[in-house]
Amino acid sequence: MRVPPLRERDDDVVGLASHFLADLNRRAGTDKRFSRRAIDIIETHRWPGNVRELRNAVQRGFILAEDSVDLPDPTSRPLPRTALRSGCLDISVGTPLADAQRQIIVATLAHFNGNKPETAAALGVSLKTLYNRLQIYFPGGTDGTDAEGSPAT
16 A cells, blocks of 8 residues: 655645644643744645654644744755754754754753743853744744733743
8 A cells, every 4th residue: 555745635734734833832831823934834835744744743833832833944045954862952053053053042942842942041041032033933933922012921
């Protein structure tokens, strides 16, 4: 029996992504939703990495989101390969400093399960600086502020 790749099953992609998001919400006790931009990316990206790539993208967006889950543009330049082992991040020699900084911030945020105040403290930066960096890395996503414009915790 042949199971077609995800890129040949356009009707299944959003449902599968929604399933991954629902599972993450259930485990975290949250009610995060996809942004319109995330739905557009899910529907239009070809997902060459198949289901694993989709699941990883949803999980990354979930960790970085306050309420509205956004996904990075898959057509943007990919980051150099890194490896995370036993809480250590291996970054290739020659990686541009800005890319290394992004990888460190994203890995630390994932390590603290999306807790931005803990992430900022561990990185030795202010919460505002962390939110500013995340806005640069994930434009169009949640801006990480509450209704008054203060950093949300």
